[in-house]
Amino acid sequence: MxxxxxxxxxxxxxxxxxxxxxxxxxxxxxxxxxxxxxxxxxxxxxxxxxxxxxxxxxxxxxxxxxxxxxxxxxxGFGCGPLVVARHELSRADLAGKRIAIPGRHTTAALLLDLYLDGDYQPVEMVFDRIMPACAAGEVDAGLIIHESRFTYDRHGLSRAVDLGEWWEHETGHPxxxxxxxxxxxxxxxxxxxxxxxxxxxxxxxxxxxxxxxxxxxxxxxxxxxxxxxxxxxxxxxxxxxxxxxxxxxxxxxxxxxxxxxxx
CATH class of the missing domain: 3.40.190.10 (Periplasmic binding protein-like II)
Known part of the structure; x- marks a missing residue:
């Protein structure tokens, strides 16, 4: 077995x-x-x-x-994790912020580390808790994965950055x-x-x-x-x-x- x-x-x-x-x-x-x-x-x-x-x-x-x-x-392409927030945030705005992540070992967290050069405060939580926590103001922004990319607007959240788009532009790789x-x-x-x-x-x-x-x-x-x-x-x-x-x-x-x- x-x-x-x-x-x-x-x-x-x-x-x-x-x-x-x-x-x-x-x-x-x-x-x-x-x-x-x-x-x-x-x-x-x-x-x-x-x-x-x-x-x-x-x-x-x-x-x-x-x-x-x-x-x-x-x-693949066009399938990367997103950083979402209650209002639009620039890359500079995200620096030093409390950002909910779906686990320290996830690829999503690694991509965020690369994007912000590690300059943020990670708050670990199960992925399906991230959008509610972000909408409630428990964190400044949330790093979402899986099917959450199709439903974040229902929580009144806006996309701050598509880390997949960033990765593809930086590397040319899927x-x-x-x-x-x-x-x-x-x-x-x-x-x-x-x-x-x-x-x-x-x-x-x-x-x-x-x-x-x-x-x-x-x-x-x-x-x-x-x-x-x-x-x-x-x-x-x-x-x-x-x-x-x-x-x-x-x-x-x-x-x-x-x-x-x-x-």
């Missing part, structure tokens, strides 16, 4: 539906945990899982024990958010079978979207059909099916910039 941990977000439940429901050739036994991305990062950092969705921001810290799989990543890793001490054949099955699972989901939608709805924080569909359309793309050389180059660039920032 192998331990798998993924997020309850629509892109993960969409991608993994076929694998978890016997729709692929994979016949390994899995014990599956659904958790917030920062909890997933912690599980991987502590070595508690065999296969795991993690933030690319934390991958350098675990790559000696985990290898990155080709399938299952969230990476923005690397998160990926699937496997323990390096697993049988390589088992890891390859899992990776291939995840690719097949993604293909199955695209061909059976109505069937998959019921599973997504069970787990999604935002259960509106339109929000789920927009989420999947944005975060499940060609890079999800296979990182390729361009995807891996973006991940390496992020790691290099993080290393320089942190000295």
């Amino acid at each position: 192998h331990k798998l941990a993924i997020s309850p977000c629509p892109n993960d439940t969409f991608a993994f539906y076929g694998l978890l429901h016997g729709k692929t050739a994979y016949r390994g036994r899995l014990e599956t945990t659904f958790a917030d991305i920062e909890e997933l990062n912690r599980l991987c950092l502590e070595g508690h899982v065999d296969f795991c969705k993690i933030s690319f921001g934390v991958y350098p810290a675990v790559q000696d024990r985990y290898r990155l799989l080709e399938a299952g990543s969230a990476l 923005i690397p958010l998160g990926g699937i890793v496997a323990r390096r001490d697993l049988d390589p054949a088992e890891t390859a079978a899992f990776d291939a099955a995840l690719t097949a699972s993604i293909d199955y989901a695209h061909a059976h979207d109505a069937e998959v939608e019921r599973f997504m709805r069970l787990h999604a924080a935002e259960i509106e059909r339109d929000v789920m569909q927009r989420h999947v359309a944005l975060y499940v793309n060609a890079f999800t099916r296979g990182l390729g050389a361009r995807g891996r180059a973006a991940i390496e660039d992020l790691a290099e910039r993080a290393a320089k920032l942190r000295g």
Whole structure:
């Protein structure tokens, strides 16, 4: 029995539906945990899982024990985290401010560190608490991820910066958010079978979207059909099916910039 941990977000439940429901050739036994991305990062950092969705921001810290799989990543263009606030704020305005983040180990937090050169006061909270906290004035701004990018205006919030747009302009790379890793001490054949099955699972989901939608709805924080569909359309793309050389180059660039920032 192998331990798998993924997020309850629509892109993960969409991608993994076929694998978890016997729709692929994979016949390994899995014990599956659904958790917030920062909890997933912690599980991987502590070595508690065999296969795991993690933030690319934390991958350098675990790559000696985990290898990155080709399938299952969230990476692309126009899909980066946003900084939102009750009123418009410039880059200079954000310096030194209390900004809610969805976890210190998330890629979103790393991108904000790079954008502001670390000059802000991070306030950690679960991602779905950030918009209410920001709207209530508990923090000066909030760093939002996942489906929150489609609903922040409902909280009376404005976009201060799109960190994905900033990253794309700075680097020319797609923005690397998160990926699937496997323990390096697993049988390589088992890891390859899992990776291939995840690719097949993604293909199955695209061909059976109505069937998959019921599973997504069970787990999604935002259960509106339109929000789920927009989420999947944005975060499940060609890079999800296979990182390729361009995807891996973006991940390496992020790691290099993080290393320089942190000295």
